[in-house]
Amino acid sequence: MKVMNIKTKGEIKGRSFYCFAESFIYTGLVYFIFFYLSPFKHGFLELNLHPLLIVVAVISMRYGTYLSTFGVIFATFFYFLAYLNVERDPIIFFASFEYSKFILMFFFTALFIGKLRDSTDEKIIHMENEISRLKKGFTRQKRNNIKLTFTNSRLKNQIINSKESILTLHHLTSSLDKMGVEEIFTKTILNIKQFIDCDVISIYTYNSEKNFARLKLKVGNGRLPSFFQIEEGEAHKQVIDAREAMAFPLDIEGDTPVYIAPVVTEGKIIGFINVERLSFSIQERYTFEMFKVISHWLNRSLVRAIKRQHSEEVENIYEGTRILKMDYFNKRLEEENNRKKLFKMEFLAFEGNHRGAAPHELHRMIEGRVRDEDVVGMDDRMVRFIFPATEVHNKGLLLDKLGEVIEGIDFYEI
DSSP states (O other): OOOOOOOOOOHHHHHHHHHHHHHHHHHHHIIIIISSSSSSSSHHOOOOHHHHHHHHHHHHHHHHHHHHHHHHHHHHHHHHHHHHHHOOHHHHHHHHHHHHHHHHHHHHHHHHHHHHHHHHHHHHHHHHHHHHHHHHHHHHHHHHHHHHHHHHHHHHHHHHHOOOOOHHHHHHGGGGGGGGGHHHHHHHHHHHHHHHHHHEEEEEEEETTTTTEEEEEEEOOSSSSSSOOOOOHHHHHHHHHHHHEEEOOOOSSSSOOOOEEEEEEETEEEEEEEEEOOOOOOSSHHHHHHHHHHHHHHHHHHHHHHHHHHHHHHHHHTTTTEEHHHHHHHHHHHHHHHHHHOOOOOOEEEEOOTTOHHHHHHHHHTTTTSSSSOOEEOOSSEEEEETTOGGGGHHHHHHHHHHSSSTTHHHHHH
């Protein structure tokens, strides 16, 4: 295993400086004490265990092979200086092994002890790296164990409560059959929130002709925009092709939901239910199956609710228009207020005095100029608009738009 020992330039320079200074000071002190102050100067050249050799050994032990070169250089310098001070011939110094052997001793001592120090340092670094690796592995395993314990606890609770949950879910989903279309969407969000531990849920309508999806209802702060085009290969396109609920890998950085189910009526996909983010990082088969059951009941109930709605609209929509009668409109407004209370889902509503305008006249003004999702209602005096899933900061923009669409009517927020 390769040992990594990375030092900064500052550390290398500092270590080199200290080695240089220590080598000079220690060898200088040896020269001063054992030669300069000694009355037996000739004996300094022939000491059996030479103090300069001890200094070289100490420097090598502290700094390793490469930096111990400073110790060898200064030891050689002071030994040669002592040799010259006793008036010896420098040529004999290099020719005679009696004196030059000390230079070799300095060199090989530095090499041998320095290698030992380097080898020890490498072993220490290797052990530190192993300890660091083991600590990281331990931390990772600890996280996995916590996650596993959490998942096991959830599964245990789900197994214990599965019978009760299924019965409760059956009761709740069966109650959808008695609700209107908008109430079904609201109740579906509540059911998903109750039975699937998730942070972000959204329902989008889908326009198959223009191939785009628009936000209808959302709980939590998700990453999906309020309006987006369906692209080839994108998760919602896969669901359209499969025509069934699908689970997708966790996409922490992206905006792909974890679960997506199509909303289907009379064989046509009219929207999507998205679980954009779970409250935990592990997808469980149980939660996906529960999601599929809820989405199945939604589709089943919607078919009946839409049929009821069509029959209700005969009496509650002005003939030949998309404009609701005010009592029917107010039920929808009540549902939007309920969603705002339950999910903090923003919407905007405006009203104004239409000054005797006929429903067909108003219908011509708004046709093609307001979204299909927007709701319009009127009575013999007032006209009202609901803009679902619309943030409050768009109020000024919408008021300007209404002023352009329907001239001569002053609108205000309700």
